[in-house]
Amino acid sequence: MTSSNVNAPVVAFLGLGLISGSLAGALRASGWGGDRIAWGPRLPSLEHGKRLGIVDHICLDLDEVLLRSDLVVIGAPPVATAELLPEVLTKALQYGEPVVTDMASVKGFIVEAATRHYPKFVPGHPIAGSENSGVEAARSDLFRGREVILTPTADTDPEAVTLVEDLWSAAGARMTHMSVAEHDAALAASSHVPHMISYALTAMLGDHALAPMKHGGGALRDMTRIAASDPVMWRDIALTNREAVLAAMDALSAEHDALRGLIADRDAEGLEQYFKQCRVLRREHDAVLNPALNDAEAPS
């Protein structure tokens, strides 16, 4: 058992699932001194987190949680985060103004939901996840080498940003700052649309007369893995980042049509060039996409 340090920030997790549970576990593994408190709508998840030792306390009284915390982490899908945020900010102003951060995969929708001016709110998004969900899937190494994007504005309290950065550094992540609009456009392309096309591919295979999915190999394993992701979270992401997702889906459709044209035209040279450029581009991003691989390959 780590003993509680009265000077170290007490962290509250509002909702305990895959992402927040992994962060709580990572804090514990890092020797983070402050207590970790869990609050949330699903008591079994909280109790599971307590049994696993990734949180120290469960508290079902949100006022008390805010009063006792230095840093409040909202761990919920986008819609639930946006629903909870106004109440959390109101209570936070009332009870000692803890730093508040969230982990939702869209930022514009969340920032719009934060109707109250609260300079200690630091919107965040860890680029890590899993097709599994729930605290039972939590892994304390989930964020190691992964990027966490923060979207503070000129109004955001710099000390609040520093505390949120300390939190994620303890989990082994690296930090990037972006504007809300850039975050939502970039993530629509790098994460949201890859999920949509994985879903569409899976649905296409499910409808196919030959049931081709049963002949899948490693390629199909990887291309459909994220189609087993949390349906509620991805419904929320698709709808709350709707414009950017639709724009990126259209960009992908246009690219897919162009590639289809090369095949229809039997353009052997064009196809080989296309595939070669993709290979180069993908290999240039090996290190950022495979941080765990870097760990394994690094000289000890």
Place this chain on the structure above:
Amino acid sequence: MTSSNVNAPVVAFLGLGLISGSLAGALRASGWGGDRIAWGPRLPSLEHGKRLGIVDHICLDLDEVLLRSDLVVIGAPPVATAELLPEVLTKALQYGEPVVTDMASVKGFIVEAATRHYPKFVPGHPIAGSENSGVEAARSDLFRGREVILTPTADTDPEAVTLVEDLWSAAGARMTHMSVAEHDAALAASSHVPHMISYALTAMLGDHALAPMKHGGGALRDMTRIAASDPVMWRDIALTNREAVLAAMDALSAEHDALRGLIADRDAEGLEQYFKQCRVLRREHDAVLNPALNDAEAPS
């Protein structure tokens, strides 16, 4: 060193790359008694295979290779396989009629190229691969638990089929028989189009003003891994299975458009249902898509 068994089938590999090298290595690991001979256009690959011990001999004289072999495995991309096949079958008729098989990812194009009637030709396709290529990427466990599809016809010699099945069984694979047309349609959907959409996604990200690929996580890692695949092989597959690939690309586009419609219409319930069905479908195929996982999780 395994000692050569005069009664065990001698296997020749025409071309030594990732797939054929992995099969040669798997045979060696299985204790396959017959010699393994390598022939091919790239001497360094053959020499590398010899140094690795996955083949016993190198021979650059194709007539001699066919004369000495009981089973000839053509390990080449579709176009090279189709170019080599008529010569191989002609020589095979001349030199003791060894069984001949191939490993190309398309079968209609290959069967059409086999202009000569040769009942001991057994078209095959192992559903395994890697984004890496070349004999240096060979892994003797590449086929463990994976499917190998054979497409014999009523004309094919049953004993030839049995020998090819023995070969793949030694590598730990499981066998399925299909018609050529079913193979090409099913694989267009389960493998070829997943590669095309991975390429299109990678190209879209490469063209994007915000360079979103650098913000990718595990989802993007998996969705773009196969975009680093061998450009020549995938050019060949796209063109030699052109009709089936175009049909499956159109089916995927239609599915992608339908999903786009749900998002554009803000159909929350429709999206959640769509994603839930995909999750169920993907989980039903976990075992076939993750044979290695099954190994790891099986009670010892």
